[in-house]
Amino acid sequence: MPDEPQGASRRILLADADAFFVAVARMVDPEGAGQAPLLIVGGSRESRGVVCSASYETRKFGVRSAMSIAQALRLCPDAMCVPVPRRACSTKSAEIRAVLEQWAPIVEGASIDEWYLDLGGTEGLYREPLAATARRIRQAVREVTGLSVTIGGGTSKLVAKLAAERGKPKPGTAADGVLIIDAGGEAEFLRQLTLAEIPLIGPKFQERLATLGMRTVPDVLQYDVETLTRWLGEREAAWLFRRVRGIDDAPVERRLEAKSISRDETFAEDIRDDDELRRELLALVTRAASDLRADGLAARTITVRIRDFDFRTRQASRTLAEPVVWDRVIHRVAGELLRKLRSARRVPARLLGVGLSSLAVDPEADQLALFAMADATAETSRDRTLARAVDAVRDRFGPKGIMPANLWER
């Protein structure tokens, strides 16, 4: 932190909504989901989906996020299953953020239900311990949005995140929704943790470390950086050495624009027919491109992703010379990419996806059209006018208000 004054320690909070999808599902459906203590959010009982969020009551049965719905129902057969209420989740997420913005100069959205707050410079404003401020923020979020957040705090994003995890007011724990780790207490706090509990130490890295006999933070603390380097290489050793000591100087940054937009779908049954895949592709392009325009963005890179029946995932992408927004261009490129993927391996597919990246703020349609060439990948202003009209209808009548012919006859 070269810009920080010597000795200053940062004041960072992580606000993490409690059982966010479950809480929102109950809000939008008070008579149904709202009345079901055993509630699983993620998909219908028959879907090939996974648990996105589960109520505390179902967790007692062993239900966990990312578990398949089928398995969750084997553990907890009486649970009610509902799909994720995406619209409402976006709305509530924005509401929570708006409250947090009133308390901190910098708010970084880390996901739909997590936000980092940098309270640097607010010491004079809030003349109280950080924990007291956190409690007031928590109360404000509850009053305005009706949702509960847990707030963890410390001198880094890593410590704030770990503190929030430990501070979750789960039934049967003493935690009350706010936990601040004081400056200087980071190492002692980290010592209680397993490596699996540290963010960015995922299954693969855990397995490598376990092979070397390391499963907990103290297991790693006993080795110097040279020893770790011999085992892991310089970069990862240095990273792990700092990580287990709670050292993390990543800044809290307000994020401006999305870096990519993607829409994908796992089919109820694998699809082997190329024509059927092409129809699905068109539906995905229609959704992705519409959302792209809704955000006022244009994309230069188009990616098609396919997951074969055996879960092997492949992708192909192409970057165009100019950013595009319209379905016609995106669909043609995506179609070529799909053809390429299918000719390399033509087996039943379980998932198809379309991604848009290298995003730029949509330059005004008509100006770009002046330079549009006869090139098939360039858009005309008529293309853009048409696309916007389609979006307007879709906004009013829902996603199926206008669809390319034959798409929804399933």
Place this chain on the structure above:
DNA sequence: TCTGGGGTCCTAGGACCC
């Protein structure tokens, strides 16, 4: 236990340029 949908970031190799 048969594995969602939305993302972010990193790496490595090849093309291409100077």
Place this chain on the structure above:
DNA sequence: TCTGGGGTCCTAGGACCC
């Protein structure tokens, strides 16, 4: 001609997170 090195862009794949 027998061969360097750096920078940037593109593509594919993979780890990870909620």
